Amino acid sequence: MVRDRIERIGVVGAGTMGSGIAQVAATHGYDVVMRDIEREFVDSGFETIDASLGRLESRDAIADDPETIRDRIEGTTLIDDLSDCDLVVEAALEEMDVKKEVFADLERVCDEDVLLATNTSTLSITSIASDLEHPERVIGLHFMNPVPIMEGVEVVVGEKTTDAATELAHDLAEELEKTTWEADDKPGFVTNRILMPWINEGIRAFDEGVATKEDIDAGMELGTNVPMGPLTLADHIGLDVCLHASETLHEELGDRYKPAYLLKRKVEAGDLGKKTDKGFYEYE
Template sequence: MQLEDIGTVGVVGAGTMGNGIAQVAATAGYDVVMRDVEQQFVSAGFDAIDRSLDRLVRKEELTQAEADRARGRIEGTTDLADLRDAHLVVEAVTEDMGVKQSVFGDLDDTCGPETVLATNTSTLSITTIASVTDRPDRVVGLHFMNPVPVMKGVEVVEGEKTSEETLALGRAFAQAVGKETWDADDKPGFVVNRILMPWINEGVRAYDEGIAGKADIDRGMTLGTNVPMGPLELADHIGLDVVLDASETLHEELGDRYQPAYLLKRKVAAGDLGKKTGAGFYEYER
């Protein structure tokens, strides 16, 4: 399959990543079917898309007409069968191997034999996810960054049996929706989270050990390394539960150097997950 063969894009999962992927695909001119397991999640996904498009219009990055056309290209559903005619499907469900394999098994049964299946996983094995399908050559990792409409990068991950044609299509699609790409092999954490998770965890440890206050840790890293956010603020924006899940996966695969910080685990246990809950290392208006 070539890029020009893609007319309809399926997105499985209407959460933060899924609705962002649906938005950028629709803005680029693709028809999109966004599916989640319950209508309330689909509706919440559309609410997030509407807010994001409104922000882009206010910032004059889109006209109102362009935003309306993008919104009109997205269809919501709770029925996986509605993805049967999609040419490319991007999965963006919870970062759990069992859940992802279940989704890919169902997609393999539902979609046409030429459909390319992509996963937005940030740490899990593409090869293992693809193993439940009869098309492992047409399974690829497309790891979009959060927030999807803002971040310019997409990590393209090659599974053991991913074909060169599928990799090329993944790169071309990401570029068609306005992103820049880099390639990664199917090893735990790929490029971004392999390096990012220990950086965040070390920032949490530095705060927990009293090396500096949280604002000074973040200020030191932004001014000292020219990154836009320090580790604690970034963790809040990603979601502390997401950071913990990724860190635990890397810890299991790669050993003690990836052990999650104690304070990170305590925050998650308390339900303070960052910006999405109104409190993490900092407090936020909801």
């Protein structure tokens, strides 16, 4: 069984996704504990939240003032500070060993009826939960980036995830004013299983001289009504993130998911997109 009442939410990881999840939860009135392994990462997460709340306030897009929302979030480096949370969302590095270690720690400190969710975009929910005593309360809650702006949340059901856990995950996302869809625990789920080959094919088309990067993006935006073309979107996601997701899918599903050569070359050069001010495009 999992709790049917959520008041306090824990978030593991204060990076782009973790800080975004913490911000959205606090914006909707939840008390939040945001934990990362170093204080500098926690502080950086708060800086991201402050900047995001400032932009939203300037557009009259939040009901409460930023300070009120910010005060609902507690930062910590201690996993034990998550012990009184009703639900915890893990948003740590996209590496299986890291996630398994986090969930082992969460199982140690959290009560048996606390829902444990992972924000993974490609890794198996069943594998993440496989070493736990209570894998039935582990579920995927895959928020889209940027979390405060994007409407969708992908709910991913592991082999042993209960119906009660699945229902609670959908309910929480809807409380956060998100729209959910549900996926079985197959590689890449719905979003990245389809998105990563699309991005890689856009990169290949550019590398093979089919068109300029601007025209590839324009062709996809104007021809298919998507808000961003594949090269722009890759820069926004992070080319390293795209490469890691593609490599995971390639390992699981074969050559149709092989990462584009130019994607690997860009990552090796350290041009990761917006976060380094240069990817397929340059940013100030």
